[in-house]
Amino acid sequence: MTEQSDAPLVVLEAPADGVPQVVHTPDGLATATAALTAGTGPIGIDTERAQGFRYSARAYLIQLRREGAGTILLDPIPFMAGDEPADFSDLAAALADAEWVLHAASQDLPCLAEVQLLPRRLYDTELAARLLGMPRVALGTLLEEAFGLTLRKEHSAADWSRRPLPDEWLNYAALDVELLAELRDWLDTRLQAAGKAEWAAQEFAYLVERAGAAMPPRVDPWRRTSGLHAVRTPRALAVVRELWQTRDQLASSMDRAPGKVLPDRAITALAARANPSEVKRLGPADLAAVPEFSWRSPARYRARWLAALDRVAALPRDQLPVRQLPAEGPPPPRTWELRNPEAAARWDAVRPAVVERAGQLELPVENLISPDALRRLLWEPPAELTAEAVDAALAAESVRPWQRELLVPLIVERLTADPS
Template identity: 60%
Template sequence: MTSTLDVGIEQPAPELVRAPAEGVPPVVRTDDELAATVEALRAGTGPVAIDTERAHGFRYTGRAYLIQLRREGSGTHLVDPIAFAGDAPRADLSVLAEAIGDAEWIVHAATQDLPCLAEVGMLPRRLFDTELAGRLLGLPRVALGSLIEVALNKSLAKEHSASDWSRRPLPPEWLNYAALDVELLIPLRDWTAEQLREAGKDIWAEQEFAHLAAHAADPPATRTDPWRRTSGTHDVRTARGLAIVRELWGERDRLARELDKSPGRILADRAISGIAVRAEASDFVSGRDALRLVEGFKWRIAARYESNWLAALDRALALPSRALPPKRPPAEGIPHPKSWPTRFPDAAERWARIRPATVELAEELKLPVENLIAPDAVRRLAWDPPAGGSSARVDAFWAAEGVRPWQRELVVPVVTPLL
């Protein structure tokens, strides 16, 4: 195995792994097959490599359409959660979580996989995230394929990562790809764990992994006015135009949820902002002809719901002035530091001192600054530091914000004198 210290040394070309060593297992779709998988996993030993395949860009939700598991003495298992959902919105696969008990779960980029695993009742008690381990090690590339090349001098074909995994039946070449995703996760975990120990960062990783596992079931954060993120909205100049964006976005979101399709596959963002810009002209007349002047409304699926778009457009045009959205989004939490110098000079001065100090410390420790400490935690400290500004109070302030002990131990002594 390669050491992180050897990353810059020229190595032989990585070996291309085209198929799992034990072949591609059949997909688990029946109760009997699931029971056999449970028994096999329970009989295995050591940690469990887990991955999921979703249908981002195709479906509305981020649900799992395939779950891959691998354990020593058990082999690889491909489980179709859709087959076990029945009439329920989601399957209950907590029996899989129970089968592996206290075993460590190895995932790559846990924040992507844990939400859809939690939806089917699979919550880890212990966790090892190989992507986060790579970040803590300061490696320049932390994608699964990149880490496997550095650690094991092997490469995996990744040609199906953006496929529509809601498709049934799943093609054999896709299943081959899915099985490969967990084929080398266990040796990759062992390599990254050794590198973390050598770098003195293993305690950091343990705390980060424990934090991820503890918050695996947390609901996703909700955004205020998500429609404002529609591409092209910066070209919309009036409150009436913004109302059109809001109404069309809401109608598209309702349809996308109902149809379980990615919103962008029903109507493009640029179509929404495009008609809003056109509607700001004094001679604009709502109607089918106006919609058809904007390319995105001529898509086959968008044209199918033309009456929905016209109704949304008419609703926005009929709103009284008092009901129009403000041109600027409502303030959420503390203002952005860009506005501090003129409006909040004391906070701006603190930010100008402590932010560069955290960046410099992260560079010394060879890890991304956002992994050393969340930028929002630094902003909150600069905005409203605890009275007295002692190390103990700064430590308690950040502890309440969820900053991990290893982070506080490193950063508190650096920033406290700068407050």
């Protein structure tokens, strides 16, 4: 397939080999595994989830494509053992020697890890495009630039937990892996020409290394409730916390997206009715004053919401949540001038130089170094500002070797320059 430039875009309507039958039995999985193992070259992989519909972030369809094997559409749900996720470790082992090609791998790897389907080598086409400094990195836009083709995205936000899956959805899913291997080659040619292939290799290895690691639980996840900025008193924050936790328990038990059980805006609207003096006890009248609590689904759990409000009313002051959690890591750099003038001076000396260097390399600055890693280094640098010490400090923040090679001399120069 040749690169297109001025030719009109062609909509990719259907896979070249047609839409395969969905694999949903052990025999089908064995046949698919044999076909993929006998194939050649990299394996394109994608997943479809049901975010916005389901509580879990599990994969409800896994697409795989390899030269010589064609496209495999694998339904993980029939392979579940009760509530336990499917285990595709045998498939992963059979494909261990192959390079897996994903687009935006960090979105798919968690649900692949859940079913024990993880690569030993991968190639992330979105990340490759970022390293090339391409302004648009969505799969569809990359296919447009590379091949003059475009994909329809009308089913990207569909409820993939639905069964049976409609034929047009399966067609859409198969197209997402139709050209991943070809796109990988197109991008890799450009990475090689730009001298960035080794950078990409280190980034991909880093993704593989972290793919199976469990994410630490988020502290106070209820604080991500939309509209929380307008909730100001500790008692009102407690209302948000109790309602959020009640909703989360319900959503988890039903495997339903929390927003489908009760929207965020209902939680914060009810919390806002808490009296600033914290004397008022919220009750049925307050619940009735927020329209969303009268909707069919929330109204079904009216007793649960009222019980949550009763728990809030019974809380002593010392058990109410604080307005803000203590900062984890350095505070925002905009506050450094008052809180740590020396750190502010380091930030002003180094950050513009890093941004300039990223521009010279045609990289998004966050791909040259993560904002958090740079903040931590400049807030509390090593006692001795040597190249070795700075390199070790950045390595401790998981900054990759290629990034450190580019940045350490620059950072040391800026931090040790005579301010006069």
